[in-house]
Amino acid sequence: MLKPNHNYSDLKDSYLFYRIAQKTRAYVEAHQGAYLYRLGIGDVSLPLCRAVIDALHEAVDDQAVKETFHGYMPECGAHFFRAAVAGYYAKRGVKLDEEEVFVSSGASDELGDILDLFDKLANALVLEPAYPAYVDANVMAGRKIVRLASGEENGFLPLPDKDINADILYICSPNNPTGAVFSKEQLKKWVDYANKKGAVILFDAAYEAFIEDETLPHSIFEIDGARTCAIEICSLSKTAGFTGTRCGYTVIPKELEREGMNLNAMWVRNRTTKTNGVSYIIQKGAAAVFTDEGQKQIKENIAVYKRNAKYLTDALDKLGIWYCGGKNAPYIWMKCPRGMSSWEFFDFLLEKAQIVGTPGEGFGICGEGFFRFSTFGSPADTEIAAERLVKLLSE
Ligand code: PLP
Secondary structure (H helix, E strand, C coil), rough: CCCCCCHHHCCCCCCCHHHHHHHHHHHHHHHHCCCCCCCCCCCCCCCHHHHHHHHHHHHHCCCCCCCCCCCCCCCCCCCHHHHCCCCCCCCHCCCCCCCHHEEEEEHHHHHHHHHHCCCCCCCCEEEEEECCHHHHHHHHHHCEEEEEEHHHHHHHCCCCCCCCCCCCCEEEEECCCCCCCHHHHHHHHHHHHHHHHCHHHHHHHCHHHHHHCCCCCCHHHCCCCCHHHHEEEEEEEHHHHCCCCCCCEEEEECCCCECEEHHHHHHHHHHHHHCCCCHHHHHHHHHHHHHHHHHHHHHHHHHHHHHHHHHHHHHHHCCCCEHHHHHHHHEEEEHHHCCCHHHHHHHHHHHHHHCCCCCCCHHHHHHEEEEEEEEECCCHHHHHHHHHHHHHCCC
């Protein structure tokens, strides 16, 4: 009898979004005609920008003509795409060889697939509260998870100490769900830890484009020493509205080695075995994000989400409620008022103000007592939701 992968039995039910959907459905059924202000979802609401759409159309037309038609693309990425990403990093002073950039179908795919590079016995350190996929991808592979809790006292930015024992180390900055961003000095501590320990950092930079304080690092490769201990995984999903179009990139420096094995070369071997690349059309559209026009246009969309963030942070400031995020990230992580638990606050907001958010407890135990707002929704709804929040919590 074939043995299935029994590690799947160790996965916890991903009940967070299911339970949110259930509770909201029940509310709508009980209150016919009620309008909900949805600040829970992490999906974008604005369409792709013009520069991307034009590049996609041109690429479709290329595929109709023998001379410009493309069949299989290089597995690790088209030259034009890898060069565009390397050029983007260069503008921030990070020098990358094109062969250190790998195209992907998005960060989720990579966060799972990249684990092929590591031994099954390596453990995974997750800084909580965390994006749930980090834990689940490692549980499926049978790895031990080490959790490092964070809280209000360290602004949800935990630092290494000598008692932490990690092999694979996840850092997400700007963070989902907390919106907190590590400074260069703080990241340097993790880089030093990883180099000393021989660990590898998986740096999730999915929200780097939301950083507006230019003293904060967009990439782990802005930190000295990162080239010998880090892999960066990034996505155009939130940067440029690619959640449904799918494209991202991963950076693996050529210096990154463990036990005499080169991780960049291993990833080339992995990609050439397990994928046939990302489509020509999508890579063309994605490369347009890094043109001057593309950058200008995606920033216009990001500015809309930032305005949403401002409605909410102004409301929380007015109420004197503790929060982090919102300024350099599309998420706001607030402390639940009046000592309410995450789910109590969820029910309270839904019942009294018809606002839907995400209970912090769903991102790890230390998220209990906190609540996440997403700023990716409609500006009109977010503005009204912020007003309702102030009214409700001032009563
Ligand atoms: N990493 C983080 C922290 C995310 O929040 C998300 C999506 O919400 C992803 C990765 C996945 O992004 P993608 O759409 O590129 O798979």
